[in-house]
Amino acid sequence: MLQSLTIHQAPSLKPLTTAHLAQTMSLLELNCFELSQKIQSELARNPALELREERCCPICNRPLSVDGPCPQCSLPKSNLPEEPIVFVSPSTDFRINYDYDESESDTIDERTASSSEDLATYVLRQIMLELDPEDRHIAAFILTNLNDDGLLDISPAEIAHYYHIPLTRVENVRHLIQHADPIGVGSKSPQEALLVQLEVLKETMQVPTHAFTIINDGIELLYHHQFDKLSRLIGASLQETHKIVDFIKNNLNPFPARSHWGDIHIGEDSKPTTYSAPDVIINLLNDSIESPFVVEIISPFSGSLQVNPLFRQALCQAPPEKIEEWKLDLERADLLVKCIQQRAHTMMRLMYHLTKLQRNFILFGDGYLNPITRASIAEELGVHESTISRAVSNKVVQLPNGHLIPMEKFFDRSLQIRTMIKQIIDQEPFPYSDNEIVDILKQKGFIVARRTVAKYRAMEKILPSHLRQKRTCKHSHEKTIFSRSSKQVSTTHSE
C-alpha cells in the first residue's frame, strides 16, 4: 500500500520520446537556480512559451485556488508521521530581478557575475518586503560587495559617502540584511556577525550569560584558544568556559555565507564555497516531531509555465515562410514544459522516499543517517540509477532545523559511523586507541576495520590518541574552527 501513490497517474505525463527523455535528464541535474536561468533564457528566445501569473500545479497544470499543494497531485496525505506530504511549491518567486534603476545597473552587473550572485539574490528576496524601495540600490550594493564569507569588506561610511546619504540609512539597510538568513551576513567582521547571531538566538532559546562577553571582549582570546585567560575574563571556571565556547562553536558561525554548508565545508579549495538557495525545503507539519514532514520542492518560477495558447492559434495564420520556424518553437516549448513537469514529478517521488527513509536523520542529526545507496532508491522508484544520481547532484535541502545540506549527504555511507566515533571520543574517560574504538563500535553492532576508524578520525580532524589530552583539555581537537587558514583536507597530515 505504500507504493500506491496517486502521483503515478499524474496527468499529462505522456509516453516519453527520446528527445523528451534526454532533456528531462539534463533538467534533472540542474538545481533550482540553474533551472531558473534556463527557463528565463528560453522565455526570452521562444515566443511560444508563456509564463502566466496565475498559479497552477506544476505537475498537472490545474489552477490552484489557494497556496499549497495541488489536491490532485500531492502525494497522499495522512496523519501518520511516516507519510511525508510532498508537493512542488509554486509560490517561491525565484526570478532574479533586482528591480533597480537602469542608472545603477552597471555597478551591479559586473559584480553579480561573480559567485556572490546567488547569495545576494537570496538575501535580497527575503528583505524585499521590508525594504523601502528607495533603499533597494543600497541593499544591492552591500550585497554585491560581500566577500565569500558573507562579510562586508568596505565600510558603511564609504557607502554612505558614495551615495551621498546619511550613514544611518546605510546602517538601517545593513541591519535588515544582517537579520536575514544566513543571519549575520553583511557584517563588517566575524565578531559583528557572531553578535548579531547571538542576538537573534536569544529570542528563541537560552544562551549562556557570558557568551556575549566572550565575543565582545574576548574575541581575540577566542581566536587563539586562550581558554585560561578567557575564563578569567568572565570569571568562570575553565570547564564552564569550555561549555560556552562549545555553545558558540555549535550555534554561531563567524562566516555567515559558509554556515549553510554546515559540517560539509571540508569542500576542496578548488570550489570556493558558492552559496545556493535550497532546492527542497523540509518542515514538520506542526512543530511536534510526531507530525509528518511537509516537503516543498522549490519551483523556480511562480505562476505556471505553459505553451502560449494564442501562439498555437496563430500558427494557422502564420506567414508561410515562418510556419516551419513557429512550429519548431511550439514543439520546443511543449517539450520544455513537459520536461519540467517530469522533473518535478521525479523530484517529488524521490523526496517522498528519501524523507521516509531518512526521517530520523532529518530530525535527529548525523548519527541517525540511514546508509542507503542511490541504487537502492532507484530500484524502489523503478527508475535508472543515473536518474537518481542526476536528481541528487547539485541539490540543496533545507532541514526543519534550518540547516542546509547538500542532498548527497543523504547517501553518505560513512557519516553515521563517523559521528559515532566523534561521540565516543567526546565522552571518552581517557584517549582510546583506534583499536579500542573498533571494539566499542563492535559492541554497538558496527563492524569496521581498525584502519577505517583511523581514516574517519582523520576526516573529523581528531588527533591520534597519544596526542589527545586527558580530561581537562578534551577540546583541543576542536581548534581550527575559527581559523580560516585550516582548510586542508584530511589526506595529508604529515608529521
Place this chain on the structure above:
DNA sequence: CTATGGCACGGATT
C-alpha cells in the same frame, strides 16, 4: 612492541 599513517588493491558505487 604498539599505535598510526601511507600506499595500493579490489570490490562496491555511480
Place this chain on the structure above:
DNA sequence: AATCCGTGCCATAG
C-alpha cells in the same frame, strides 16, 4: 567504464 571507499600490509614514530 570510471571513481570512490574500505581494508590489508608494511614502514615508521614513539
